[in-house]
Amino acid sequence: MTTPAVGVVVATRNRADTLATTLEHLAALPERPPVLVVDNGSTDHTRAMIAECFPGVDLLVHPVNRGALARNDGVRALTTPYIAFSDDDSWWREGALSRAARLLDAHPRLGLVTAQVRVGPEERPDPLNAVLAASPVGRAPDLPGPEVFGFLACAAVVRRSAFLDAGGFHPLIFFGGEETLLAYDLTARGWGVSYCAEVVAHHNPAPAPRPGRNAVMRRNELIGHWLRRPLPLAFRSTARLLAEAACDPEARLALRGLLARLPAALRQRRPLPPWVEEAVRRVSAS
Template sequence: MKISAVIPAYNSAKFIRAAINSIQAQTSKVNEIIVVDDGSTDDTEQVVKEISSAIIYHKQSNQGPSAARNKGIELANGDWIAFLDADDQWTTDKIAKQIQTLQAYPQLHLLAGDMTEIDNDDQLITKSVLAKHHLLENFQHLAGKPIPNALAALVKKNFIPTGTVLVKRQTLLEAGMFNAEIRFGEDLELWAKIATHHPITCLPEILMLRRQHGNNATQANERILIDLAKVMGSIRCYAKQQLIEQSVNPDQLVAEAYWTLGYWHFNFGKRREAARAFAASLKQQFKLNSLVFFLSSFLPTPLISTIRAIKQQFAKPL
């Protein structure tokens, strides 16, 4: 078993040393570290080359993290790939725990795990993200076993942090790697492709410290929701039968994604965009609630405000 660690980096000089150090400090060593510099304009290259000449460093024009990870996968010599973002860190026994799990369940193609969130000063924000989303107990019960109906679980809530993943390189290649056309949710799309055909698991143990700061992509809500609708449509396209077998309605999956996007637009007064999203939701699956919001998108803003005020008044306890 040969493991390649892939780090996509963009203007990461401030944090990448800690990320690389966390890989080098593993109790079970990886075979190579690959840094794909995605067009940095700071001292990222200098910092990386100061750390070790053994690190494989590749610089390319800025194309986004998916393209950078894909390049790392292409450059890798390992038969297993582990990912880590340049501002995050692994716990020292991350790889060891995953190898131990693989020895118990060799049929696994992908292993993820829990993570802790920290701020820019390394102060604790969230001790366990799985616990935060009420998922920890279920994974504790599984204790590393392959997740039953993993695809259905993933489309309900993406429980796989990319920086905790250890995955077969060949499986990544067969799945088409990361979709560089999608900026948000491209990881969910890839994990769902893999879970459609292969056993995966998520360990109920902290494998990574994820740095949460203002530049994290997950804070761009509108673009996330737009891409989420694309991702759900993609998943339905390649895994429709598997979704049905796992008691998930594929059309409802896509319809709900468009409804959520429409509701976001509606709440922020973007009525034209809201109407388009609600229409897309209705096209996938008819629901009275979607129709009501679609029609409401054409009402004057003062009238909507009046209706909301009346609704809130009746909602107050007598």
């Protein structure tokens, strides 16, 4: 039997019913990828559901919620050369993982493929697709698509060795916008991150965002500034947040989270190489 080139890591917490839909779609793929579910301390019937309905799915159980770090644990546990991520509300179109593997085989510097995303039962194009396709960084001759600094984790296929080389998702981010920092770190290590529209993922998110998500995203953006971007930018963005916190409860929440993590961010600070910073600025200005 041919060993699959792509394994799938699914991080989940307390969403057994939507996870079951994801696993049904993954089980139907002709590629038959190995699937590992990393359970982030669920208290619902997630583990029982997997054991009863999907005995071929491997399960890694954490007693607590490790956020995006659960994906890091999954990548270390799987041994396939390429790893696709799914969330408990997303899955891959038939043939997508084989296409991603061919792209990674053909482009040795390619560290991450970010896919076209189709949303909901209507398969609406996610607005991020057009943004990534028009990346101002352009396309390097040894990569299959535009170079980007953003993606959705549930629509990413990584080269396992590149992911581990870059350190995976950063522990200070925990969850929410963690993809940008990984794209920075992959690029800084010389790996390419490309948008490839011929690879397609489906995303069926809940209609309403989780409470506090905007504050978490703002907090994490600024953590990324302190970790990787020039200090003047980090100071300016933090000063803006501080001014907004006087009258905006979400800004105050973001600021509290940032200040709690700022000492660790300064200890772990590793600015981007100049050529990566210049490319990031082009993206930010677009």
